[in-house]
Amino acid sequence: MSVLDTPNPRRAESAGQQEAVEQERRHASTKRSPREGSRSSPLDRTGTGTRVVILVVLGLALLWTLVPLVWMVLSSFKPATAITSAEPSWLFTPTGEHYAGLFTGGNELIPYLWHSVAAAGLSAVLSVVLGAPAGYGLARSEMRGKRHLSFWIISTRMAPIAAVVLPLFLMFRQLGLIDTIPGLVLAYMTFNLPFAIWLLSSFFSDLPPALEESALVEGCTRWQAFRHVALPLTKPGLVTTFVLCLVFAWNDYAFALVFSGPDSQTLPIAASQLVTQAGIDWGQLCAIGTFVVVPMMLAGLAVRRWLVTGLTLGAVTGE
């Protein structure tokens, strides 16, 4: 046996050590960054009994959330007879007739879709555009009563929609904003803007102030430091805020019901109009429901990583 054949024990040991160090580092990094918290599952550290309980609870929650959605999507592809039959059926020949029906024969969904996109999109864009400077100001200023101001802003988000509908209706009627897209946008801003300010302000608070101080010393005005340094580093926050505002406005029914008319009705209103005295068209209702839910689910998925960061506030590192 030659020397070359013997495995070098020292080398093996050092390789093993290296791996341990590597593993430790990975472990440390998962611990340090809440953004990656989902990877080191809390299940790793709990006993079997607790594990089973957690899995069962999670499973129930998942069923509770997903079954209605899945059923709605399935039903939207079922022939009308299969939907109303007493026996729930899993096997059927899928049909697009309900979707087709939404766009034909007196049902013109396109304007509703356009109204929804315009009202929700505009209000989300405006919320971010106005919320970013406001949130930045709130995060960086050192005025007295800052925390009270901050709380007051978010507290306006807590008011029930029913409480503001009537006063807003009277104001909108004066201003001729009833049944207009700007009216809806404005109405959505009542709940989106405070939310955007509050969320973005916490994103800005998490940025190290030295970055902007450096920009100030390097010749920036406050606005330029915000524009060239703080804003680009808060991209995850901006996207998260935009998507959440979009979802809130997109899903609104109460404001749209009161303020909109033929020129501004949104998708949720269209859905409600399918419930008539002549009966409920379940197929089309499910189709329109799917139509409303899917884009927001896709938007949520697209920014999922940032969304988690945004919702576990305080986790932004600016990298």
Added chain:
Amino acid sequence: MATITYDRTTRHYPGAEHPAVDGLRLDVADGEFLVLVGPSGCGKSTSLRMLAGLEDVDDGAIHIGSREVTHLAPRDRDIAMVFQNYALYPHMSVAGNMGFALRMAGMDRTEIADRVRNAARLLRIEEFLDRKPKELSGGQRQRVAMGRAIVREPQVFLMDEPLSNLDAKLRSSTRAQIAALQRRLGVTTVYVTHDQVEAMTMGDRVAVLDEGVLQQCDTPRALYDRPANAFVAGFTGSPAMNLPTAAFDADGASLGGTTVPLPREVLRAAEAEGAEILRVGLRPEALYLDTEGIPLTVELVEELGAEALCHGVVDTGDGDEERLVVRVDSRTPPRAGERVRVGFRTDEVHAFSALTGERLGD
């Protein structure tokens, strides 16, 4: 190039009991490397940030050159600053970071590229120009931060503990590089650190601060040879000066039964205070093992290779004891528990008031 003047500059944070910086008076000469040093919370960073315009000045004034800048915005002061954690913009490349100020100033693209390349060559970071800060090591980031300051060719460099995030070895080499670079560029520099070795090795002059008050500002040599008070004496030099308390008579101070002779004017000054004790200042390197002198019971010996530090206790007679550190030869150090005698160089004995800590005599 410019001079800097702090004229009774004061910063009092709202709600704080004492000012963070209290009536700072300091002149920095054109091209000088001035180090602000002191323990944490002494006001050195606040002083620097007031000069940068990042902190309000509550009282007094600050001048850069002939201009008063007390209430000017940071951007109007023509200064460049290196931050403790470098504050590199994570979303920009190294070149983008270094050229940012020039872009903000509306400088021509080709000239920006030229200046950035020159600075990068000077700091040997040319190969990293396209990388993002997070792809760099700590030392490289530090150099990028320096580069960002250099390209602007400002009147003043401000540095806020720029080496504190580096490991010990890199720190000492970078220390020398920064000092050399500053001398080469000749730009007036104010440098903040809590590390007295950095202060003593880098500064033309060193300003020692404590509790918001300037204690002494002088060359490293003068600080070492003639500290103005017990705080400065204990802060400069490594290991720190021994400052035992001792009774005194007409001949000098008495330490463990041995008389440490002191000049008459020192003793007269101590007497004039009405005190019965004073603090004797003896640097570890002013002490040596001898056949006679102060009796010392050795507690611990630290071997440093070239030398050894001998920590011990002096019994002052009245049940009290004082600690002394003696620098000794590393080849023949005493052992722990041993009783030795310590001699001292009489011309290197300092004395401070036990009441105020001020230097006694000349």
